[in-house]
Structures are given as structure tokens and as C-alpha cells.
Amino acid sequence: METISVALILLLAVVISGALARMSPIALPLPLFQIALGVVIASVANLGVELEPEIFFLLFLPPLLFLDGWRIPKEGVFRDKGTILELAFGLVVFTVVGVGFLVNWMIPAMPLAVAFALAAIVSPTDPIAVSAIAARVPIPKRLMHILEGESLLNDASGLVCMRFAVAATLTGTFSLAEAAGTFLWVAIGGIAIGTGVTWSATKAKNWISRKFGEETGSQILISLLIPFAAYLLAERLHCSGILAAVAAGITMSYVEQTGQALAVTRVRRSAVWDTVQFTANGIIFVLLGEQLPQILAGAAQVVHETGHHEPAWLLVYVVSINLALAALRLLWVWTSLRFTLFRAARRGEALVTPSWRLIAAMSLAGVRGTITLAGVLTLPLVMADGTAFPARDLAIFLAAGVIILSLVAASIGLPHLLKGLELPPEPSHQEDEDRARIAASEAAIRAVERAQHDMGEGRSDADLYVDAGARIMELYRQRIDGRSKTGEERDLARKIDEIERRLRLAGLRAERDEIYRIVRSRSLTDEAARKLVREVDLLEARFRVT
Known part of the structure; x- marks a missing residue:
């Protein structure tokens, strides 16, 4: 009964946060209201929520990643695939190395492997938060497509890197050659499993529908189960459940083009998935707010162990990490753009040099959101020998701080940068x-x-x-x-x-x-x-x- 009550309170908080965001005279991102509401809940009631990392990961990440893959506009992704791949993979590795060493240097009490895990967690971006922030100013479609494609792929690459860093923390060893081989296995296996699960499930349900008729409720339930099936099967076979969920969603978008389902099924299923996305995103941020006081206490203890006795150092850490993320992203975007223009010149194409505002907007649009929060909350509670996972509360607090500060910075800066911003024209369809x-x-x-x-x-x-x-x-x-x-x-x-x-x-x-x-x-x-x-x-x- 207590678990049900907590779930209902969280759902109610998500509803209230949406109303508060609409009523607010200040245009702020919805996640900020949800985090604040979670803090209020923690101050008036002790819900006693204990987040089991593996359960939390299973409940929230597969459906969100599946839906991202299902709905992403693939034409825009394929057109700008070079830029997207550079941001989604190259920038993630660049971020993990740069921010990882910075965090370990600032906070010696945080082992290097944990610092790398934190850097990997804060590397994925969240285009949903960006679109919500930029609601006051129309965001160029091509820029949004690039951000969506980057987010879809860097969710997977960032979380896979996090898994390697966590494994290195638990075992105390890391081999680059072994990690590279393992990465190929988990990546290829995850993609194959996600694709196979979606294809098999849809083929089976379509055959049953043709033979015995279609029941809308069952069709919707099958679509909800597919990401969990892909994730669990991939994890069982020691592949990437994250990539399996993404691949399952992308495969779903192609399978749907056969037009097998009834119209009423598609209409109702779309509404159900919209609700799932809104609810899952909202609950994650409300839970963060509810856990924030406890996380802050644990983080302050780690800071004390580093010799910094003032909790204000936590703010210094958060600001430093955000500045490092922004600087690395700005450097990578500028360098990537130089290479793109160089390759275009080699091919004899007409060059259109983007303005500095485009580069700044691309850098500032690297807002962290749901995936970062869900990932950091899955850090193990204990090591293999039963001792507490080092600096876990501090890592969670820093990730939460990065999310909040990046949301605030983007909500202030993006509308000014995007106003009147021109991109190379979108092909007219x-x-x-x-x-x-x-x-x-x-x-x-x-x-x-x-x-x-x-x-x-x-x-x-x-x-x-x-x-x-x-x-x-x-x-x-x-x-x-x-x-x-x-x-x-x-x-x-x-x-x-x-x-x-x-x-x-x-x-x-x-x-x-x-x-x-x-x-x-x-x-x-x-x-x-x-x-x-x-x-x-x-x-x-x-x-x-x-």
C-alpha cells in the first residue's frame, strides 16, 4: 500500500508541475518546476523512496530511448550524419576524457574511474529540454534535427561509456584492447537484438491480426513491452540493452511503414506513448528533487573529506564542470565545422560560413536532462566487497547540478542567440x-x-x-x-x-x-x-x- 501511495503522489506531482509551469509568468523549463516540487515534497513528507539502480534503469530508460528512436526524423539525421556522428561519438569521448581528468583533479576523493563515469553520464544531451526552452523563439528545424540525432546516439554512447567506467571501478582494472573488443560485441549484439525483437514481435502480431482480427489494447500493450523485451534480452546475453532499446525504436519506425495496424490503434497508441514520455520524464525529475536533500548531505560529506570544509565548494564544482562541458563542446563544434568546410572546399562546393551565433547556439544547446539523471541514479550502491560505492552521492549531486545549471543557462541565452539566426535552408518537401x-x-x-x-x-x-x-x-x-x-x-x-x-x-x-x-x-x-x-x-x- 505504501508503494502505491508513493507512486500516486509522484504522479500527482507531475501533473501539478505541468500546471505550475503553464501558470508561471517566467518562462522556465518544466524540469526545474518538477525538481523544485520534489524538494517541497521532501521537506513536508518523508516518502522513504529507495532507488534500486537496476530497477530504476529498467523502468525508465528503455521506453524513453525506444520512443526517441521511433520518432526521430531520420531524413534530417541522414542528411547531416557526418556532423551528428562527430558530436555523438567523438564529442562524447572528448568529454569523458577532458571532464574526467578535471573532476579527478578537483576532487581527489573521487577515483578516476568514478570521475570518468560521471563525465560519461553528463555527456548525453536532451533536445526535448532545448525545444521547451526555445518555445519563445522558433528554433531552426535543421539545428533541431542535428540536436535530436546527436541526442539519440550520444545517449547510447554516453551510457555505454558509463558502464565501462563503472565496471572499471568495481573490478579495479581496465584494458583498452579488451574494452574495445567488448564494446564491439555489446554494440553489434545490442543493435541486432533490438532490431530482431521488434521485427519478430511485429511480424507475429500482424500475422495474428490478419488471421483472428486486431484488438487495439493488445497492440498498444505490445508496443509498450517491446523496449523492455529488447533491453532484458540484450542484458541477458551481455550486450548493450541501451543500444537494443534504441535499435528497437528505429526498427519500429520502419516496420510501421507497412501500415498493418488499424487507424484507431495508431491514434490511441500515439496518445499512450505521449503520456508515457511525459510521465517518465516528470517522475525522474520529481524523484531527483525528493532525493536532493539526502544527496546534498552525502555530497557535503565527500567535500569535507577533500579538505574543503565549506559546502559552497559544491557550487564551485558544478560551475566548473558546466564551464568545462561548454568549453569542450564549443571547441569541438568549431573544429568540426572547420573540417566540414575544408572537406566541402576540397569537393568544390560553394561555402557558406555559419555565424558565430550558430556555433554558440550549438554549444549552449548541449542541455543535460532525463538520460543524464536516469543514468547517474543507476550508479551501484556498493562495491563487490560490500563497501559503499565511492563518492556516489557526490556524483549524483554534481550531475543534478549540471542539469539544473545547463537548463538555466540555456533558457537565458538560447532565445537571444536563436533570434533571427539563419541556417542553410532546409530542403522543401x-x-x-x-x-x-x-x-x-x-x-x-x-x-x-x-x-x-x-x-x-x-x-x-x-x-x-x-x-x-x-x-x-x-x-x-x-x-x-x-x-x-x-x-x-x-x-x-x-x-x-x-x-x-x-x-x-x-x-x-x-x-x-x-x-x-x-x-x-x-x-x-x-x-x-x-x-x-x-x-x-x-x-x-x-x-x-x-
């Missing part, structure tokens, strides 16, 4: 979208004509089918509403409405199938396709009898 709409409508008209003929053939009231079909096809041609009949024609209108409903469903199914065919041929972006399919799904959900 409007013509592709228009062609897809035309092709989908033409496919729908052909399907309505066939269905109208099949349904009305040999019937005495075949003219009703012709009338209903004409109305539907006129809607597709002109996109206007049909007339509604009243008075004495009501009974006849009801019958026509039922025929019209069935013809509408036939047309909508054909329209969606055509959109999926176009996106599979790579003539339309999956982002545009998702928009068009959602429109069709909403219409089908309206006309389908449940």
Missing part, C-alpha cells in the same frame, strides 16, 4: 507532400469506384450506391463537405450515410496505403508521411464503428 496528397486522393477515388460497383452490383437500390460514391469522390476532388439530408428524406439519408461510411473507409485505407508506398520508395519523408497518415487515421477513427 512541399512538392513531395502535394504529389503524395494527389496520388493518395487518386488512389482513394479508384478504390471508391471499385467498392461502389461491388457493393451496388445487382441491387435494386444500386442508385444509392452511385449517389454515395459520387459524394465521396467529390469530397476527394474538391475537399468539401457533402450535403446532409433532413426532413422526409431522413430515413433515406441514414441509409446513404451508412453506405457513405463504408465507402469512406475504403477510400481512406487506399489513401493511407498509397502514402506508405510512397514513403517506402523514399519519395516522401517519414515526418511528412506521419503527418498525412495521422490525418487519415483520425478520419478513419471517426467513421469506424467500434
Whole structure:
């Protein structure tokens, strides 16, 4: 009963934090309100929450990483893949080495392996926090795509690096050659397992749906279970559960292009996943606030052991780490940009040198968020010999401080840097979208004509089918509403409405199938396709009898 009460309190806190963020006259990121609310809860009630690292990791990270992989706009990622890979892998290693040595130098009581673990934890960025901060100023789509792609990949690379650092702490040994071989195994195995689990699960459920019909609730539940299945299977086989969850999400986005699920399933599933994302992110930050007083006490004790008797040194550490992160990111972005321009010049391409504000915005946009917090809270409680994990509370406090300070700094600086910022123009997909709409409508008209003929053939009231079909096809041609009949024609209108409903469903199914065919041929972006399919799904959900 006590566990249920705590869970309900946390959920209520997430709801209240959202309301407080909307009511606040100051535009601050939602996570700051959630952390503050968690501190308030800790000050008025002792919930007694004890976070088991492995359980915490399992509950929160797989679904969040899965959803990131599922929804990320892949066209933007593929277009800027060079920049994204440099940020997601090169910058992570650069950050781990640089910040790791800095933390160990500042805090000798924190072993080097733990310092590397902390540096790896604070390396992943959070584009959701950036988009929330930049709500007051439109953020360029291309910049957002780069940040999203970087975040998806550096979540995996950062957390994998953290696992190696934690293993080195627990065993006391580290071999670069062995780590490289292990990394290849855990990476390739994790990706293969995530891909295989999603593909197998969707193939099985699609076969069952074709044979025995589809039940929306089961389909949604399967999508919720897939990331956990991929993560647990990968961990069981000593591969990366993190990469498995990401790969499962990316595979899900491709599998969904087959259009097997019912429209109502997709609509309801999207709403469920939005709720899962909002809830998981919110609970993580509320839990941080609730644990913060206890974490602060443990961190102050470690600081005392270093010879610094004033807790104010904690703030010095947090500011120093943030400055180091910003400096390393700025240096890496500038250097990466120089190499990109150099390669473009070698290929004879026209050069457009981005402004300094773009480089500064890219650096300041490295906000830390949910993944950093979830990762640091999974640090082991004890060593192999039963002793306490060294400087665990301090590491958690420093990671939390980095999150808070990076959120505040970005919320103040990004709106000014982004205002009027110009990037190389995004390729316009409007013509592709228009062609897809035309092709989908033409496919729908052909399907309505066939269905109208099949349904009305040999019937005495075949003219009703012709009338209903004409109305539907006129809607597709002109996109206007049909007339509604009243008075004495009501009974006849009801019958026509039922025929019209069935013809509408036939047309909508054909329209969606055509959109999926176009996106599979790579003539339309999956982002545009998702928009068009959602429109069709909403219409089908309206006309389908449940």
C-alpha cells in the first residue's frame, strides 16, 4: 500500500508541475518546476523512496530511448550524419576524457574511474529540454534535427561509456584492447537484438491480426513491452540493452511503414506513448528533487573529506564542470565545422560560413536532462566487497547540478542567440507532400469506384450506391463537405450515410496505403508521411464503428 501511495503522489506531482509551469509568468523549463516540487515534497513528507539502480534503469530508460528512436526524423539525421556522428561519438569521448581528468583533479576523493563515469553520464544531451526552452523563439528545424540525432546516439554512447567506467571501478582494472573488443560485441549484439525483437514481435502480431482480427489494447500493450523485451534480452546475453532499446525504436519506425495496424490503434497508441514520455520524464525529475536533500548531505560529506570544509565548494564544482562541458563542446563544434568546410572546399562546393551565433547556439544547446539523471541514479550502491560505492552521492549531486545549471543557462541565452539566426535552408518537401496528397486522393477515388460497383452490383437500390460514391469522390476532388439530408428524406439519408461510411473507409485505407508506398520508395519523408497518415487515421477513427 505504501508503494502505491508513493507512486500516486509522484504522479500527482507531475501533473501539478505541468500546471505550475503553464501558470508561471517566467518562462522556465518544466524540469526545474518538477525538481523544485520534489524538494517541497521532501521537506513536508518523508516518502522513504529507495532507488534500486537496476530497477530504476529498467523502468525508465528503455521506453524513453525506444520512443526517441521511433520518432526521430531520420531524413534530417541522414542528411547531416557526418556532423551528428562527430558530436555523438567523438564529442562524447572528448568529454569523458577532458571532464574526467578535471573532476579527478578537483576532487581527489573521487577515483578516476568514478570521475570518468560521471563525465560519461553528463555527456548525453536532451533536445526535448532545448525545444521547451526555445518555445519563445522558433528554433531552426535543421539545428533541431542535428540536436535530436546527436541526442539519440550520444545517449547510447554516453551510457555505454558509463558502464565501462563503472565496471572499471568495481573490478579495479581496465584494458583498452579488451574494452574495445567488448564494446564491439555489446554494440553489434545490442543493435541486432533490438532490431530482431521488434521485427519478430511485429511480424507475429500482424500475422495474428490478419488471421483472428486486431484488438487495439493488445497492440498498444505490445508496443509498450517491446523496449523492455529488447533491453532484458540484450542484458541477458551481455550486450548493450541501451543500444537494443534504441535499435528497437528505429526498427519500429520502419516496420510501421507497412501500415498493418488499424487507424484507431495508431491514434490511441500515439496518445499512450505521449503520456508515457511525459510521465517518465516528470517522475525522474520529481524523484531527483525528493532525493536532493539526502544527496546534498552525502555530497557535503565527500567535500569535507577533500579538505574543503565549506559546502559552497559544491557550487564551485558544478560551475566548473558546466564551464568545462561548454568549453569542450564549443571547441569541438568549431573544429568540426572547420573540417566540414575544408572537406566541402576540397569537393568544390560553394561555402557558406555559419555565424558565430550558430556555433554558440550549438554549444549552449548541449542541455543535460532525463538520460543524464536516469543514468547517474543507476550508479551501484556498493562495491563487490560490500563497501559503499565511492563518492556516489557526490556524483549524483554534481550531475543534478549540471542539469539544473545547463537548463538555466540555456533558457537565458538560447532565445537571444536563436533570434533571427539563419541556417542553410532546409530542403522543401512541399512538392513531395502535394504529389503524395494527389496520388493518395487518386488512389482513394479508384478504390471508391471499385467498392461502389461491388457493393451496388445487382441491387435494386444500386442508385444509392452511385449517389454515395459520387459524394465521396467529390469530397476527394474538391475537399468539401457533402450535403446532409433532413426532413422526409431522413430515413433515406441514414441509409446513404451508412453506405457513405463504408465507402469512406475504403477510400481512406487506399489513401493511407498509397502514402506508405510512397514513403517506402523514399519519395516522401517519414515526418511528412506521419503527418498525412495521422490525418487519415483520425478520419478513419471517426467513421469506424467500434
